[in-house]
Amino acid sequence: xxEVEQDPGPLSVxxxxxxxxxxxxxxxxxxxxxxxxxxxxxxxELLMYTYSSGNKEDGRFTAQxxxxxxxxxxxxxxxxxxxxxxxxxxxxxxxxxxxxQLTFGSGTQLxxxx
Amino acid sequence: xxxxxxxxxYKIIEKKQPVAFWCNPISGHNTLYWYRQNLGQGPExxxxxxxxxxxxxxxxxxxxxxxxxxxxxxxxLKIQPAELGDSxxxxxxxxxxxxxxxxxxxxxxxTRLTVL
Numbered sequence: 276x277x278e279v280e281q282d283p284g285p286l287s288v289x290x291x292x293x294x295x296x297x298x299x300x301x302x303x304x305x306x307x308x309x310x311x312x313x314x315x316x317x318x319x320e321l322l323m324y325t326y327s328s329g330n331k332e333d334g335r336f337t338a339q340x341x342x343x344x345x346x347x348x349x350x351x352x353x354x355x356x357x358x359x360x361x362x363x364x365x366x367x368x369x370x371x372x373x374x375x376q377l378t379f380g381s382g383t384q385l386x387x388x389x
Numbered sequence: 390x391x392x393x394x395x396x397x398x399y400k401i402i403e404k405k406q407p408v409a410f411w412c413n414p415i416s417g418h419n420t421l422y423w424y425r426q427n428l429g430q431g432p433e434x435x436x437x438x439x440x441x442x443x444x445x446x447x448x449x450x451x452x453x454x455x456x457x458x459x460x461x462x463x464x465x466l467k468i469q470p471a472e473l474g475d476s477x478x479x480x481x482x483x484x485x486x487x488x489x490x491x492x493x494x495x496x497x498x499x500t501r502l503t504v505l
Contacts, residue, residue, distance in 0.1 A: 283429060318393070318480050318496030319432065363431050375420065375484070375492065376445065379431025 278302050281364055281380030290389050294351040298364035298380045301345065305378075306369035308340050310349045313361045313382065322362075323349070326369065354387045361385070391415070393497030395481050401503045407469035410500045414462070414483030421458055422494060423466050424480040432480055432496075438464065439486065471504045478502070 281298045288294055296310075307326055311319035323338045325331045331338045337350040347366075351358055364380040394413040402408050414421050419440050424432035435454065437445040440461040449456065453472070458464040468475055478499040484492035 279431075281431075316498065316501075318482070318498050320496065321493050324493075365431070375422075375437065375494070376434065377432075377494070379433070381430050 276301065277381075278378050279364065279366060279380045282383055283381055285384040285386060287386045287388060288354055290354060290356060290387055292354050292387070294349075294354050294358070294385060294387075296349040296351075296362050296364075296383050296385070298347050298366075299345055300347070300366060300378075302366075302378075303342075303345065304368055305366040307367045308338070308347050309365040309377070310336075310338055311363040311365060311379075313363060315360075319363055356387045356389045359386045393481055393483055393495055395479075395497040395500055397500055398498065399501045399503075401505065402471055404473055404504050405470040407467065408471050408502060409465055409467045410479050410481075410502075412464045412466070412481030412497060414464070414481070415485075415495055418483035418485050418495075419461065420484045420486055420492065421464050422482040422484075423456060423464070424482065424496075426478040426480055426499070428477070435466070468502075471502075473504050476502055476504045 279300045309324040310322045312322050313319040328340050328342045335352045339348040361382040361384045363382045365377045367377050421438045423435040426432045436449045436456050438458045456466045478501050480499045482494040482496045484494045
């Protein structure tokens with residue numbers, strides 16, 4: 276069993292829809308949670324990060340962490356065709372040194388149709 | 390500000406041939422990472438450098454993979470000899486050590502390797 280599980284999709288939604296992307300994890304020591312976006316033929320880029328349980332909002336994006344359930348989510352409101360990409364969750368321990376050791380999910384491929 | 394630069398972008402080789410990938414991190418970033426990303430998977434860390442020192446190479450297949458980071462700037466990852474299973478995208482990332490242990494990693498576009 277992988278430490279981080281992510282539904283690979285593909286997920287296809289109409290423009291303007293609310294998108295929900297999810298990951299589960301098994302290592303309760305993970306404390307630092309990130310979402311990366313990866314466009315085709317590009318490297319991943321950091322979208323959002325959070326340390327704590329609860330919600331963190333940035334524009335149309337909301338990251339949610341539930342440590343008790345070992346479950347994280349990324350919500351995209353008013354989705355746009357430019358949001359079409361693969362979304363990767365990543366997480367790590369939170370001590371100097373090990374915090375840089377990221378464990379990634381397998382990614383969810385999202386297509387937003389105009 | 391220029392991002393992480395990698396070359397070549399694409400490489401096709403026959404199995405048992407050697408191959409090398411080059412990475413130039415963001416200026417001033419002291420930490421450099423090499424990841425491998427298989428098709429439909431997330432990146433997996435191969436090796437991490439802090440300045441010139443390889444501080445985490447536990448996932449690097451040392452029988453055929455080697456890496457170096459001369460002068461703590463550019464880095465080269467080499468495979469010799471390549472096997473069919475090495476076909477993947479090799480990503481380089483860099484970060485600035487702010488002492489918090491949660492530095493943002495900035496990724497390059499990757500080198501897509503195909504081994505025939």
